[in-house]
Amino acid sequence: ETGVTQTPRHLVMGMTNKKSLKCEQHLGHNAMYWYKQSAKKPLELMFVYNFKEQTENNSVPSRFSPECPNSSHLFLHLHTLQPEDSALYLCASSRLGTSGGAGELFFGEGSRLTVL
Amino acid sequence: AQSVTQLGSHVSVSEGALVLLRCNYSSSVPPYLFWYVQYPNQGLQLLLKYTSAATLVKGINGFEAEFKKSETSFHLTKPSAHMRDAAEYFCAVSEGSSASKIIFGSGTRLSIRP
Numbered sequence: 001e002t003g004v005t006q007t008p009r010h011l012v013m014g015m016t017n018k019k020s021l022k023c024e025q026h027l028g029h030n031a032m033y034w035y036k037q038s039a040k041k042p043l044e045l046m047f048v049y050n051f052k053e054q055t056e057n058n059s060v061p062s063r064f065s066p067e068c069p070n071s072s073h074l075f076l077h078l079h080t081l082q083p084e085d086s087a088l089y090l091c092a093s094s095r096l097g098t099s100g101g102a103g104e105l106f107f108g109e110g111s112r113l114t115v116l
Numbered sequence: 117a118q119s120v121t122q123l124g125s126h127v128s129v130s131e132g133a134l135v136l137l138r139c140n141y142s143s144s145v146p147p148y149l150f151w152y153v154q155y156p157n158q159g160l161q162l163l164l165k166y167t168s169a170a171t172l173v174k175g176i177n178g179f180e181a182e183f184k185k186s187e188t189s190f191h192l193t194k195p196s197a198h199m200r201d202a203a204e205y206f207c208a209v210s211e212g213s214s215a216s217k218i219i220f221g222s223g224t225r226l227s228i229r230p
Contacts, residue, residue: 004159006159040125040222041222042220042221042222042223043160043206043220090159090160092159092160104150104162104165105152105160105162105218106162107152107159107160107161108159109157109158109159110157110158110159
């Protein structure tokens with residue numbers, strides 16, 4: 001069992017569909033993240049949740065709606081997406097409050113989204 | 117403000133040759149520095165990190181990186197490349213201990229020639 005699990009691994013949707021991406025971490029971490037990875041662009045941080053509370057939203061369009069019901073689960077709800085939203089969406093988790101060092105990120109394998 | 121630059125979007129070396137992936141950073145405070153690797157169809161995995169202890173950091177799979185403050189560099193090296201090292205490598209910098217402050221470089225794709 002991997003530490004961070006993402007489902008589905010692949011998703012194809014039309015611009016009028018509504019779908020959701022799911023992320024679950026089994027590492028006992030208390031922070032979770034959504035990143036967008038597009039071809040030839042740096043990894044983009046989308047949302048950060050600390051102890052289930054959203055602490056960062058990096059100007060993400062409202063057609064992306066995150067949900068964090070508890071420290072182990074994170075969702076990304078998708079609706080009326082555009083073709084340019086096609087990308088690999090990566091979930092990550094980390095442990096907060098660790099003294100003496102940086103909180104490293106643990107990533108899932110990603111959900112490959114294609115918007116037609 | 118912090119930033120990170122990876123020189124060379126694609127590096128190709130022969131199997132058994134030295135691997136050198138370049139990373140330069142900009143930070144207003146002593147930084148935390150990371151190298152992550154991404155194999156095809158997978159997420160990112162931490163290779164190694166620098167957190168102000170030893171300047172030469174050893175990571176997994178035989179990789180190491182050296183923090184050079186005077187050059188603001190954190191280059192990744194491996195003495196002898198293996199076919200399984202073919203992947204995308206990302207350098208990252210953070211000015212704080214919070215992982216949400218990590219900034220990633222654009223990545224360098226490493227190819228290994230037989």
